[in-house]
Amino acid sequence: MIDARSILAFGGGHIPGAINIALRPEFPNWVGWMIDPEQSILVIVESERDVKLVTDQLFRIGYDNLAGYLHDGMTSWQNAGLPLSRIEEWTVHELNQHRQDPSVTVLDVRGDDEYKNGFVPGAKHSFVAHLEEHLDQLDRSQTIATYCGSGYRASIAASILKKHGFERVVNIPGSWLAWKKADLPIEKPKASEAVMA
Template sequence: MDDGEVLELGQVSLEVLHSPGHTPEHISLLLRDSQQGEAPFALFTGDTLFNLDVGRPDLLGEDSTKQLAAQLYATLFTRYLPLGERIEIYPCHGAGSACGKSIGDRRHSTLGNELLFNPALNQRRTEQEFVDRLLDGMPEPPRHYARLKQLNARPLERLHGPALPPPLAPEEFRQRTADHDAVQLVDVRSILAFGGGHVPGALNIALRDEFASWAGWMLDDQRPIYLIGEDSVEVHQATLQLYRIGLDQVAGYLRNGMTDWQNAGLPLACVMQWTVHELDRRRGDPEVQVLDVRSAEEVAQGRVPGARHAFVAHLPQHLEQLDRDGIVAVYCGSGYRASIAASLLKRHGFNRVANVPGSWAAWRKHDLPVAQR
């Protein structure tokens, strides 16, 4: 596509707007409706402008980051803002996506709203000031992004989506997943369901909006994946999400989920679930190790007093720093990443592990003590 090219779709048209910054080839689409005048009224911004945030320019590597950040500044201030404050914007991502620092939770906005509330736009800055602010404190890019970039440059191998993987009876499922180094066993149920009882060795990545992002962080494309869900519908949705990020080796799922597993009398593992009040009450116990698995940028804003820190994606490299005989109480922003971390600890032989549902959000809601770095 070329900049300025127009796609006619009946009374609606889409004009291609080259908008480099997130990537060099990035485009946006200006939307017009012949029944509403000649001027555009909406903009599909892709990964350039989000609610309360802008796109990351660092996902292609350090060599191009500053150049892309400068191009992002030009896109926003010389191409977007002159369109006018009434323009509706429809971004590609919402809250939880790693394509920005801290994307807001609105699915759409307007340029006027972003001028008022988006930190990247609500103060006029020079290009250098914009670049410096944008790159300051940029979180680590998800490890699967580099792989996706390579996959997207290859010819398509198939155009259809994935089929539902084969259902496996409990004993066959157990045999196929016995070697935890050879396969990836993923439980996509909610954190509370997982905590109540799960297949030993399973990694809990709950099927929520952030599932694809954290599956990309925690899984690889070299080993087959076996899934555990509440039902086949949930398993199929997880398989589709994995397929979309290049994880195609879903080799099977547990038939009828944990119901068949428990009815077969097979082993169960569990994770303790602590409220923030129990965490506060027990954090001074010498037997308890409090582990914060949020990003370094989040921890810098405050943490539970006495908590150790290991970002969940790097936790396997920090296991030797933890006491396997004690209780490890894990928290994050909401409990989602903490459950991933808790399942990792259980898989690596930590028997006494507690997840904290609600985690930092609940801790702050109840005005519990906060330590600053």
């Protein structure tokens, strides 16, 4: 299930188990990274017109396995009284307040080069495309706060964590862009520091 709605809409309420890959220009790239081309795909979109956009984007990358979409989007789901999952969202200022809390793991899901140029102090690192391979390295009893460059990949990562049963997951909209604009502390990796992936 791909939920192609915006990051904030997805966080507010989504179908349990859905992966959030928002319908933006990078949508086909991330579908290619995150979704098995052999699986049937169901999509949730903001409006009916987005169904064609999603279908066209999927077809361009060779995904011709769209099995269906949620008619009337999340409105029909909520009106049927079906279960909703949510992902809490923190501003970068809230992340800064919580980052030294021993019950919080800050998870940087950007690429290696981005991470090496600076990160939120104390953050663990795991590139979102390889996150599922490293879930055993995360403590399920912790609150996991995900961030990336702008929040797009962080929402993909947060949705993966939720899908795999992590209960306390937080996404950081604006992520690194907002962190730098807010002039918050930045750490650089030590030469010997290893990353999860």
